[in-house]
Amino acid sequence: MNRMNLFDSHCHLDDPSYQSDLDAVLNRARTAGVLRLMTIGVTLETSHRAVDLAETRPGVYASVGVHPHDAHECSDEILDQLIALARRPAVRAWGETGLDFNRMHSPREEQEKWFISQLETARELGLPLIFHERDSQGRFLELLQACPPPAGAAVIHCFSGTRSELTRYLDMGYYIGITGIVTLQERGELLRRLVPLIPSDQLLVETDAPYLTPQPERRRFRRNEPAFVRSALLKLAEVRRENPEELARIVFENTCRLYRIEDGRP
Numbered sequence: 001m002n003r004m005n006l007f008d009s010h011c012h013l014d015d016p017s018y019q020s021d022l023d024a025v026l027n028r029a030r031t032a033g034v035l036r037l038m039t040i041g042v043t044l045e046t047s048h049r050a051v052d053l054a055e056t057r058p059g060v061y062a063s064v065g066v067h068p069h070d071a072h073e074c075s076d077e078i079l080d081q082l083i084a085l086a087r088r089p090a091v092r093a094w095g096e097t098g099l100d101f102n103r104m105h106s107p108r109e110e111q112e113k114w115f116i117s118q119l120e121t122a123r124e125l126g127l128p129l130i131f132h133e134r135d136s137q138g139r140f141l142e143l144l145q146a147c148p149p150p151a152g153a154a155v156i157h158c159f160s161g162t163r164s165e166l167t168r169y170l171d172m173g174y175y176i177g178i179t180g181i182v183t184l185q186e187r188g189e190l191l192r193r194l195v196p197l198i199p200s201d202q203l204l205v206e207t208d209a210p211y212l213t214p215q216p217e218r219r220r221f222r223r224n225e226p227a228f229v230r231s232a233l234l235k236l237a238e239v240r241r242e243n244p245e246e247l248a249r250i251v252f253e254n255t256c257r258l259y260r261i262e263d264g265r266p
Helices: 022-030 042-056 068-073 078-084 106-125 139-146 163-171 189-197 226-240 244-258
Strands: 006-011 034-039 060-064 091-100 129-134 155-156 176-177 202-207
Touching: 006 202, 006 244, 022 034, 022 106, 034 091, 034 226, 034 244, 042 078, 042 163, 068 091, 068 106, 068 129, 078 091, 078 106, 078 189, 091 106, 091 139, 106 129, 106 139, 129 226, 163 176, 163 189, 189 226, 202 244, 226 244
Parallel strands: 006 034, 034 060, 060 091, 091 129, 129 155, 155 176, 176 202
Antiparallel strands: none
8 A cells, every 4th residue: 555644633742641752652653644733722721732732843733722621711811812822823723612511521601602702713813613512412503503614614523423413514614523433343333324425525534642542553552643543544445435545635635725734735
């Protein structure tokens, strides 16, 4: 198989599990063909760390934002600090933001309030959005309709929804992020049925590392890492019955287009 050029569109390189061997993790990613990575901010602190990493590691870009789990800690002051951080060149997206009514680490009212604020902020800054949605029972789509990002300016991170939700997202022009869940026998069954419905020009791959380790790496490693995005891409190509190298090329270009990386060609 020829070398595939890959872009891990969503990972958390600031996670403490990488503290002792981040350089080795990034070297393994490059060896696997992962030439670009987006490291994600979910709080003010992690956003600072993400930007610091992006400014000191080649091929790494950053997002800033407040995750729905952390919405209860958000404030106007924190949002102002994130806005200042977002103006640095390494920052190419806003998020991870959205709604999560599954674990309810933050009250629903707080999640909705700061999700709307972040939608408005990203629009003012002209940044694409990285969305998190889990078990919002349609509320996520309701709020998006009230303040929608432009088509092509958002990704549904770690998509795990229904066919009807997928159709709505695609009709709105959003990208769909596919993680290593697609490789898992039971948990990924519905996802494997849905991924052939995604137009190739709206498809991204991601690890969400250090979480969601794919097969076959799951048998040997507890911690996920960006190099393993290759397994998600290969499974996608298999399920969609497409050439892996060609699909990798398309997905790489999609990710550069979303994050407005003009020099993204390998």
